[in-house]
Amino acid sequence: MVLLSISHLLEKIGLKIVPYYITREYLDDKAGLNLEPKIKPITCSFLSSAEVKELYSQAEIRDLTNESAAWLKDECLCFALKYQQEYAAYMWCNLRYCNSDLSPFPLKKGEAYLFRARTMDAYRGKNLAPFLRYELYRKLAEMGHTQFYSVTECFNAPAVSFKKKLKAQNVKLCFYAGLFHRRLVNITLKKYS
Secondary structure, three states: OHHHHHHHHHHHOOEEEEEEEEEEEEOOOOOOOOOOOOOOOEEEEEOOHHHHHHHHOOOOOHHHHHHHHHHHHOOOEEEEEEEOOEEEEEEEEEOOEEOOOOOOEEOOOOEEEEEEEEEOHHHOOOOHHHHHHHHHHHHHHHOOOOEEEEEEEOOOHHHHHHHHHOOOEEEEEEEEEEEOOEEEEEEEEEEOO
16 A cells, blocks of 8 residues: 555656556356455445436545546446445446556457446445445346456555455556656556466
């Protein structure tokens, strides 16, 4: 987390240095995955535009409102978990292409790109991220999408951890460097079989 914090500080002054994984995820047998959330009862669902606005009106995430509006315009879907009528965690998916700033690429039929997973501060440590991700896998599989991709910054230990819990597989290890929103370097360091 220290390295992630340093990376974010450098980004504020215009220098972006990010080692990252392109990760493949899929719906696996739930048995043995340890996905049971530590709070109940909870509900998971895709959000309407109005519900996304309600979610993003919370002080904790208000700064991302412009991004969420762009994602909705781009036909991305927001999937959220509620506990006692309060948003506890959410994530986004794009069914057309990987819209990552680090490594954009088009998706094939049956694929989805998953991004911007977040658990609200009050609900961290309750095993919600892997549970919500698995529920999103199930909903997307019902829609005909069975292979999922994500981009994970190497220094983001919580994201790396919850994806390991779901048996996600790294496809590539890459390195990105940019200065003032201009890409200087974006290379693949390693491909995994």
